Amino acid sequence: MKFVVNALRRVEGDGYVTLNARIYSFLLWGLTNPRVLSPSLTLRQMIRIGVEALPMASLVALSVGFILAMQSSTELGKLGANAFIPDLVSLSLLRELGPLLIAIIVVGRSGSAVAAELGTMKVNEEIEALKVMAISPTRILVVPRYLALMIMLPILTVFGNCVGLAGGWAVCIGTLDMTSSFYITHAVQRPELWDLYSGLIKSVVFAHLIITIACYQGLGVTGGAEGVGRATTASVVYSILWIIIADAALTGLFFFVL
Amino acid sequence: MREAPRKIGSGPKKIFKAGEIILEVRDLVQAFGDRRVLDNISFQVRAGETFVIMGGSGCGKTTLLRCLIGAQKPTSGSIHLFGEDITRMDPFELDRIRLRFGMNFQFGALFQSLTVGENIALPLRHHSDVDSSIIEMIVKMKLELVGLTGFENFMPSELSGGMRKRVGLARALALDPEILFSDEPTSGLDPVMTAVVDQLTLDSTRKIGATAVVVSHDMTSVFRIATRILMLGNGPRQGQIVAEGTPEEIRKNPDPFLQQFVRGEADGPIPLRMAQDEYLKHLLGDG
Structure with missing residues (x-):
């Protein structure tokens, strides 16, 4: 184990793969020495990246729940199939829209902030100062943010799913004369446990993409304030692009293989 | 000899006595494309010295300092810090060396x-x-x-x-630290604070036995703290060593390039503006 960790820490260069290798070297090291993972910094980042994103994520999830229920009632109502609206809202949120939309909110809110923060630190020579003090920027800046998002995005996703279901419930109760017990029974019983798991697997992959892309772009800033702006934009654009590609790939994997 | 601070992971190390070579740069070249910012630089710094690297803007002082602290890999040449060639080290090994020096950045x-x-x-x-x-x-x-x-x-x-x-x-x-690297520590400071920072640099070398490598172009400060001075050139002598010696030797050195810099004169061999023929050629093109 120690050999692998030290070999990974010796990797030179500033590429995306190198950054990932460094992150994993510290995570592996952290298995035997948890102090390496800077628990206090990780907790601080969990609050900044996760807890402070709750209001925005809730609002988006609630709106998506409203939209799903209203849009589906238009067509399903014609077929007399309004009873399937809770199933549709629930499955759509758990499998697809919950993880995807919460991830996109986090990209815009936290991914861009991480890229801008690290980029500004690079411009102000703070990153170089850390290196010269023999303190790995990956260890104290990237790893806490990585762990924070890997923990908080799935939690935000589950929370968003619940709020989204509440949005669908409000529409069904308020406009479709559905009873609460009917909605809850269908929304909870129809999906299988795998539907929840598949969404959570997606959110973990999205978290990895968001934070590694944001840190890579932030640490790679050159050229002052303009460079910080470029890195922030690139972080958002590439994160959304790769999230959607990963989503398609994972959905294909779950649909055809599993 | 001072006692080394207790550090995690630093392992056994040689403590350098005053006068021993603690930093040695051999044939250092740093090029960016076709432009050689540092051109075959070689010098030695002995433990306990206050070694000042001076030169005009753009002569490569900061680039040299970045190479010395391992923040930049030189194009060729070697840098032996505490007896080990840091140009061949990976980041993990470099961290072991970095625990032994401190770096004072230009803007903090x-x-x-x-x-x-x-x-x-x-x-x-x-x-x-x-x-x-x-x-x-x-x-x-x-x-x-x-x-x-x-x-x-x-x-x-x-x-x-x-x-x-x-x-x-x-x-x-x-x-x-055993070596204190400082990048323009007194630029932008008032005269009193300049004297305070100079005194601090001297204290860190004389009282606790550390070595200081300072990049500066503040001549008052340079002559106040330096035990040895290295002057880098620019223009046609870009990145080359113009002179090296004690403050007294530098003062007496007849090199007009060096004397213009030391006296802070506007006219002299340091090329700030183009020659008349060159300027005309630049404006009108080669034709």
């Missing part, structure tokens, strides 16, 4: 999200297992050293440029 490079006290405590917290109360005491001592007693809880954004520089110096001295 303080962490904006941390207080002054936390900035100074950062290397101590990471590289020693010293108790928090002792770290707090060391922070207060270092702040007293740079004349900033009571500023522990200030944020860097609340300090002036000169104060930030002094906090940067306090942080660089936090682990009692």
Whole structure:
């Protein structure tokens, strides 16, 4: 184990793969020495990246729940199939829209902030100062943010799913004369446990993409304030692009293989 | 001989006695494309010296310093720091060497999200297992050293440029380094504060036996602190060593390039403006 960790820490260069290798070297090291993972910094980042994103994520999830229920009632109502609206809202949120939309909110809110923060630190020579003090920027800046998002995005996703279901419930109760017990029974019983798991697997992959892309772009800033702006934009654009590609790939994997 | 600070992971190491070669640069070349910023630089620094690298803007002083601290890999040549060639080291090995020196950045490079006290405590917290109360005491001592007693809880954004520089110096001295590297430590400071920072540099070398490598173009400061001076050239002598010696030898050196710089004269061999023929050619083109 120690050999692998030290070999990974010796990797030179500033590429995306190198950054990932460094992150994993510290995570592996952290298995035997948890102090390496800077628990206090990780907790601080969990609050900044996760807890402070709750209001925005809730609002988006609630709106998506409203939209799903209203849009589906238009067509399903014609077929007399309004009873399937809770199933549709629930499955759509758990499998697809919950993880995807919460991830996109986090990209815009936290991914861009991480890229801008690290980029500004690079411009102000703070990153170089850390290196010269023999303190790995990956260890104290990237790893806490990585762990924070890997923990908080799935939690935000589950929370968003619940709020989204509440949005669908409000529409069904308020406009479709559905009873609460009917909605809850269908929304909870129809999906299988795998539907929840598949969404959570997606959110973990999205978290990895968001934070590694944001840190890579932030640490790679050159050229002052303009460079910080470029890195922030690139972080958002590439994160959304790769999230959607990963989503398609994972959905294909779950649909055809599993 | 001073006692080395207790550090995690630093392992056994040789402590350099005054006069021993602690830093040796051989045939160093740093090129960016076709442009050679440093051209075959070779020099030695002995333990206990205050070695000043001076030269005009753009002569490669900061690039040389970045190479010396391992922040930049040179195009060719070698840098032996504490007897080991740092140009061949990977980041992991380099960290072992970096524990033994401190770097004072030109603009402080303080962490904006941390207080002054936390900035100074950062290397101590990471590289020693010293108790928090002792770290707090060391922070207060270092702040007293740079004349900033009571500023522990200030944020860097609340300090002036000169104060930030002094906090940067306090942080660089936090682990009692064997070598202190300083990039323009007195630029932008008032004369009193310049004298204070110069005195600090001298104290860190003379009192605790550290070596100082300072990049500066402040001639008053250079002649006040230097035991040896290296002058880098620019223009046709870009990145080459123009002169090297004690302050007295530098003062007596007849090189017109060097004398223009030392006296701060506008006219001389240092090319600031184009010659008339060259300027006409530049304006009208070769034809």
